Amino acid sequence: MTRHKQWIAVTLLIASAVFALRLSLVQPALPTVSDQLWAVYFGSGTDSYLVPELRFGMPTINSRLQALVTGPRLKGLKPVFPPGTRVISYQIEGNLILVNFNKALMENHPGGSASELVTVYGLVNTLTEDPSLDYVQILIEGRRVDTIAGHVDVSLPLRRDESSIGAR
Amino acid sequence: MGKSGLILVFVLSAVLTALLVPSMEVEASFRFYVGSREVDLQESLVVNGNILIPVSVLEHDMGAEVESNLDSGEITIKFPMYTITGKTGTSRVLVNGEEQAMSVAPQLSHGEIMVPLRYIVDLLGLRLNFDPAQAILYVVLTEEMADWIASRYESEPVSLQLPDFLDPDLEFSDVSGIPLLNEVVFLGGSRSRVFIDIQGFPAYKSFLLTNPDRMVIDLTDVDWEEPITEQAIDDPIVKRIRGARFDERTIRLVIELNRATDYQINRWPEGGLEVEFNYQMGDIGYYRDDGQNPRIWFYANEQPVFRVQVLPSPIRLVLDFQNTTLLEGAREIQVGDPPLRAIRISQNSPSVARVVLDLDGPMIPVGVEEIDGRYEIVLFEGTEEEYQAKLALETAEPVELYPVIPTDIEIDDSLPLAHRIITVDPGHGGSDPGTIGNVLGVFEKDVVLPIGLELGRLLEENGAIVVYTRNEDRYVSHFDRAPIANMVNAEVLISIHANSYEGTSAKGVETLYNPLYLENFRFAQTVQTELVSHLGAKDRGVRPRTDLQVLNHTDMPAVLVEVGFVSNPEEEALLNDPDYQVKIAEGLLYGILTFFRNYR
Numbered sequence: 185m186t187r188h189k190q191w192i193a194v195t196l197l198i199a200s201a202v203f204a205l206r207l208s209l210v211q212p213a214l215p216t217v218s219d220q221l222w223a224v225y226f227g228s229g230t231d232s233y234l235v236p237e238l239r240f241g242m243p244t245i246n247s248r249l250q251a252l253v254t255g256p257r258l259k260g261l262k263p264v265f266p267p268g269t270r271v272i273s274y275q276i277e278g279n280l281i282l283v284n285f286n287k288a289l290m291e292n293h294p295g296g297s298a299s300e301l302v303t304v305y306g307l308v309n310t311l312t313e314d315p316s317l318d319y320v321q322i323l324i325e326g327r328r329v330d331t332i333a334g335h336v337d338v339s340l341p342l343r344r345d346e347s348s349i350g351a352r
Numbered sequence: 353m354g355k356s357g358l359i360l361v362f363v364l365s366a367v368l369t370a371l372l373v374p375s376m377e378v379e380a381s382f383r384f385y386v387g388s389r390e391v392d393l394q395e396s397l398v399v400n401g402n403i404l405i406p407v408s409v410l411e412h413d414m415g416a417e418v419e420s421n422l423d424s425g426e427i428t429i430k431f432p433m434y435t436i437t438g439k440t441g442t443s444r445v446l447v448n449g450e451e452q453a454m455s456v457a458p459q460l461s462h463g464e465i466m467v468p469l470r471y472i473v474d475l476l477g478l479r480l481n482f483d484p485a486q487a488i489l490y491v492v493l494t495e496e497m498a499d500w501i502a503s504r505y506e507s508e509p510v511s512l513q514l515p516d517f518l519d520p521d522l523e524f525s526d527v528s529g530i531p532l533l534n535e536v537v538f539l540g541g542s543r544s545r546v547f548i549d550i551q552g553f554p555a556y557k558s559f560l561l562t563n564p565d566r567m568v569i570d571l572t573d574v575d576w577e578e579p580i581t582e583q584a585i586d587d588p589i590v591k592r593i594r595g596a597r598f599d600e601r602t603i604r605l606v607i608e609l610n611r612a613t614d615y616q617i618n619r620w621p622e623g624g625l626e627v628e629f630n631y632q633m634g635d636i637g638y639y640r641d642d643g644q645n646p647r648i649w650f651y652a653n654e655q656p657v658f659r660v661q662v663l664p665s666p667i668r669l670v671l672d673f674q675n676t677t678l679l680e681g682a683r684e685i686q687v688g689d690p691p692l693r694a695i696r697i698s699q700n701s702p703s704v705a706r707v708v709l710d711l712d713g714p715m716i717p718v719g720v721e722e723i724d725g726r727y728e729i730v731l732f733e734g735t736e737e738e739y740q741a742k743l744a745l746e747t748a749e750p751v752e753l754y755p756v757i758p759t760d761i762e763i764d765d766s767l768p769l770a771h772r773i774i775t776v777d778p779g780h781g782g783s784d785p786g787t788i789g790n791v792l793g794v795f796e797k798d799v800v801l802p803i804g805l806e807l808g809r810l811l812e813e814n815g816a817i818v819v820y821t822r823n824e825d826r827y828v829s830h831f832d833r834a835p836i837a838n839m840v841n842a843e844v845l846i847s848i849h850a851n852s853y854e855g856t857s858a859k860g861v862e863t864l865y866n867p868l869y870l871e872n873f874r875f876a877q878t879v880q881t882e883l884v885s886h887l888g889a890k891d892r893g894v895r896p897r898t899d900l901q902v903l904n905h906t907d908m909p910a911v912l913v914e915v916g917f918v919s920n921p922e923e924e925a926l927l928n929d930p931d932y933q934v935k936i937a938e939g940l941l942y943g944i945l946t947f948f949r950n951y952r
């Protein structure tokens with residue numbers, strides 16, 4: 185399954201929106217549709233894998249981050265960030281995004297490699313849905329930390345991990 | 353409408369209602385299963401609420417015999433009980449010689465004749481489901497149909513059984529009727545959210561108007577059973593919500609505002625629209641705190657996420673506050689506290705408030721603190737690299753690695769692990785408790801230490817020379833553990849951890865390994881098998897990871913064993929039980945013994 189085809193390929197919707205806009209010149213009463221389908225990754229029920237939850241709208245970096253912070257809407261999915269987690273800021277350098285979190289991401293993290301992997305790759309996979317981003321660097325109050333909960337090495341930028349997605 | 357069907361329904365109804373073009377087509381984006389088997393849909397169309405699939409899929413994946421003529425557009429589809437004949441461009445078809453109407457006419461697309469899937473599925477008495485969370489469309493087969501398909505394709509058998517991540521009872525509702533507006537609910541919060549409860553996925557148009565400030569949402573082809581009641585709202589942004597029929601096709605909702613501010617509209621998966629207004633940003637200022645750290649403070653109802661940009665010559669630090677409206681317009685504050693010269697504040701776009709720091713030297717934002725009802729951005733005078741270097745200096749604790757290789761022991765050469773050096777690594781320790789149990793509050797570090805010590809004792813009984821990364825409750829960085837094993841030339845490293853996951857249901861044993869070397873996989877597989885069978889625990893399998901600190905820098909086969917979940921109450925109690933800890937150590941020993949017997 186290729187990354188952008190499966191989940192956000194409904195860019196065609198945008199095309200239809202453009203089409204609708206053009207139509208609306210003729211028939212001014214027509215509304216426009218500019219929603220895209222985009223994915224945010226949350227933890228699955230018990231097997232600790234990532235499951236995409238689909239959203240409609242215009243995905244921005246901020247809306248992707250906010251969706252992660254707010255948590256899943258579908259029942260049965262698990263949040264990927266511990267309570268109290270806030271995003272302070274982000275910075276984009278080419279295909280790398282640095283995301284600066286408050287300390288709660290680390291301090292409130294429940295631990296265990298299963299939940300740590302879901303935290304890390306819920307973030308990385310959700311952000312790399314954006315076609316311009318390939319790498320994610322986690323910062324905690326500006327600091328490059330070695331790890332969030334003692335297992336996954338997050339000292340360097342992380343790549344998308346397809347193997348974390350879906351049921352096994 | 354139910355929870356499901358959202359994507360397609362949305363795609364369809366949005367396109368349909370928005371465009372009013374009788375057969376607007378949208379390419380669908382979902383995975384497709386027929387019974388147990390995933391089918392690669394090279395092509396699919398959504399036309400007026402119907403998913404069309406190529407007839408070749410019926411032929412190759414659903415057991416039909418198909419004859420088609422691309423020139424005339426005529427098709428014949430034969431299933432055991434039904435023969436369907438039809439033609440592209442007309443929805444009238446003959447089923448066993450009797451005239452019926454398909455929901456939408458077959459049509460030609462990219463050299464394939466496409467037919468409505470729902471029609472075929474209904475005719476055959478099957479069920480079509482859609483899982484919106486996974487974006488998987490799937491056909492639930494009957495026994496007869498599964499047997500029939502299986503008999504047709506012996507090489508790739510299809511069974512009735514769905515993959516276990518698909519729910520056979522999920523309901524998939526088609527586009528049905530006109531979206532219905534139930535009510536408009538003020539949810540409030542720092543972004544003054546308003547929820548428009550609509551069954552279905554309407555097309556809409558929204559805009560801001562001034563004099564008086566208000567936001568308008570025109571919902572097209574939406575009905576209501578009764579007009580919504582006008583509501584007065586006590587909120588910094590939203591003043592009043594009302595709605596009226598605007599014209600024959602449009603319901604107009606008006607949200608009167610205390611001040612015009614940009615917004616976002618989100619669709620909810622069950623239908624409905626959520627309006628979120630921007631964060632409101634008030635006064636902004638600058639000072640140095642007691643530690644002489646420069647700080648930018650600002651008032652806001654909540655801290656908006658900001659994007660950071662560092663621009664060179666002249667040096668500027670640009671902070672773009674997302675989804676934020678400035679309450680007090682553009683302005684410039686002269687600071688004159690080197691390296692900060694001035695702060696410029698402006699509304700860069702309706703959704704972005706921009707704060708630019710004009711600088712003579714580099715400065716980066718580090719954290720944000722909430723103090724006395726305002727937010728303060730803590731700045732560091734220097735570059736990102738300089739900041740990381742400063743932190744590294746501050747935290748550099750003297751690393752004392754003192755791996756002890758026991759030398760004064762007598763080893764019986766006939767023992768299975770005689771003279772083998774094995775590193776036992778109980779995870780976490782000291783100030784790092786690891787994960788903490790849900791019910792008893794068991795610390796991971798306190799569970800894995802006795803398991804590790806017992807394992808070490810058993811290994812020594814079998815002739816091994818055991819080197820611990822820690823043999824007491826003490827903090828050792830996970831980065832320092834592989835070097836310990838490397839220093840003593842250990843032949844294997846076994847890292848012992850206890851797991852945790854949101855909720856209480858996850859349980860079982862899992863072994864992680866670095867797939868770079870085959871030996872790691874063999875070691876993981878062996879340990880996992882022996883431990884699971886000795887404990888009778890749930891087998892979560894082995895998991896290849898290239899990103900684990902302990903496993904990435906070892907010169908020898910290494911595994912990280914998650915021996916159970918402290919987040920699961922039963923397993924937490926077991927892990928806390930000394931007898932069970934001994935049992936785990938035995939399981940790990942058997943894994944190591946088998947590994948050495950088979951591969952060393």
Ligand SMILES: [Zn+2]
Binds near residue numbers: 296850
């Ligand atoms: Zn651990």
